[in-house]
Amino acid sequence: MVLTDTHTHLYYETIDEKQIALMDRCLDSGVSRLFLPNVDAASVLFINKLVNAYPANCYAMLGLHPCSVKPGWEQELDTIMAGVDLFKIYAVGEIGIDLYWDKTFLDEQVAAFKKQISLAKQLNLPIVIHCRDAFNEVYEVLQQEKDEKLRGIFHCFTGTLEQAEKIIDLGFYLGIGGVLTYKNAGLDKILPQIDLKNIVLETDSPYLSPVPFRGKPNESSYLTYVAQKVAELHQTTVEHVAQITTANSKLIFDV
Numbered sequence: 370m371v372l373t374d375t376h377t378h379l380y381y382e383t384i385d386e387k388q389i390a391l392m393d394r395c396l397d398s399g400v401s402r403l404f405l406p407n408v409d410a411a412s413v414l415f416i417n418k419l420v421n422a423y424p425a426n427c428y429a430m431l432g433l434h435p436c437s438v439k440p441g442w443e444q445e446l447d448t449i450m451a452g453v454d455l456f457k458i459y460a461v462g463e464i465g466i467d468l469y470w471d472k473t474f475l476d477e478q479v480a481a482f483k484k485q486i487s488l489a490k491q492l493n494l495p496i497v498i499h500c501r502d503a504f505n506e507v508y509e510v511l512q513q514e515k516d517e518k519l520r521g522i523f524h525c526f527t528g529t530l531e532q533a534e535k536i537i538d539l540g541f542y543l544g545i546g547g548v549l550t551y552k553n554a555g556l557d558k559i560l561p562q563i564d565l566k567n568i569v570l571e572t573d574s575p576y577l578s579p580v581p582f583r584g585k586p587n588e589s590s591y592l593t594y595v596a597q598k599v600a601e602l603h604q605t606t607v608e609h610v611a612q613i614t615t616a617n618s619k620l621i622f623d624v
Contacts, residue, residue: 370611372596373402373618374589376463376497376524376544376571379427380405380415392423394590402615403427403589404622406463406497406524408434410448417455428624430460432485435467435478435499442481450488459622461489462497463524466510469501479510486514495521495621498541504532511539522621525573530559537567542617544571547579547587550598561602565613569621570595 374395382388395403403423405416407430420427431453433446452458464485466478489496498521500507511519523536526543533543545568549556560568570592572579578587579594593607596614600607 370399370608371402371615372398372400372592372611373404373570373615374400374572374574374592375404375522375569375618375621376406376546377403377574377589378406378408378576379403379574379589380412380419381575383415388419391588391590392426394588396426398590398593399611400589400592401426402618404459404497404618405429406460407431407449407452408463409437410445413449413452413455417452420456428459428622429456430462430497431458432460432462432464432497433481434463435465435481436470438474438478438481440474440477442477443484446481446484453492458492458494459624460495460497460521461485461492462521463499464496465499465524466503466506467499467501468503468506475506479506482507482510483514486510486519489521490516490518493518497522497524497544499524504528508535511541515539520621522569524571525577527554527556530562533559533563533567537563542621543568545569545599546571546573546595547577547583547591549595549602550580551583552580557598557602560599565599565603565605565610566617568599568614569617570599570610570614
C-alpha cells in the first residue's frame with residue numbers, strides 16, 4: 370500500500386535527528402510519497418535539503434504563501450522562483466488568498482496569486498491553493514484564469530458541497546486532511562457525496578493533526594488516520610483509498 374501526502378511542511382523540523390525520525394515513522398506507515406509546499410524565500414533551502422536527502426520520496430513545490438505577501442512581494446517571489454535552478458519542482462504552491470488573519474493586503478494577495486498562476490502555466494505545472502476565509506475571492510480569480518492549463522489542488526478543503534462541486538468543475542482536486550476527523554467540522558457529512566476520483570490526501574503537518582492527535586504537532590505518518598476515515602465514510606478499504614488517491618496525485622504531479 371502506497372499513501373501520498375500531497376501537502377506536508379515536514380521541512381519545518383530542522384533538527385536532523387528529529388527530521389530523520391519523522392521520515393522513518395512516515396515510511397514505516399506506508400506514506401512514501403511526500404509533496405512539500407513552499408511558503409517564502411527562507412523555506413526554499415530547507416525543502417532543497419530534504420529533497421536531496423530523500424529523492425525517492427520527497428517532491429518540491431515553489432510558491433509564496435498568501436500570509437507572506439507584503440509590500441515588495443515581487444522581489445521575494447523572484448528569489449523563490451530562482452529555486453527552479455536548484456531542483457525540479459512539481460507544482461507552484463502553496464499560493465492563494467488568506468483573509469483569516471489580516472485583510473490589509475488583499476489587493477497584493479490577489480496580484481501575487483494571479484502572477485503565480487501565470488508562472489505555473491508558463492512552466493506547465495499544477496498549482497496548490499491555500500484558501501482561508503476567502504472562497505469567493507479565490508474562486509473569482511480562478512474563474513478569470515480558467516483555461517486548459519489551469520489545474521491543481523484546493524488544499525485543506527473544509528467547505529460546503531456546493532463549493533466542492535464548483536472546485537471540481539474547474540478541474541481541481543480537493544485536498545482532504547485531519548479536519549475530516551473533527552467531530553463538529555461537518556466535512557464528514559460532505560465527503561461521502563464526493564467521488565474518490567476527485568480527492569487527494571494530505572496532512573499539512575505540523576498543523577491540523579487528526580483525531581486522536583488533535584492539539585499536538587501533526588506529522589505525515591498520521592495520514593493513515595485520514596485514509597481510515599475516508600475509507601469508513603466511503604464504506605471501502607484503506608487500501609482502495611490509498612490506490613485511488615495516490616493515482617490521483619500521479620495525474621496531478623506527473624510523478
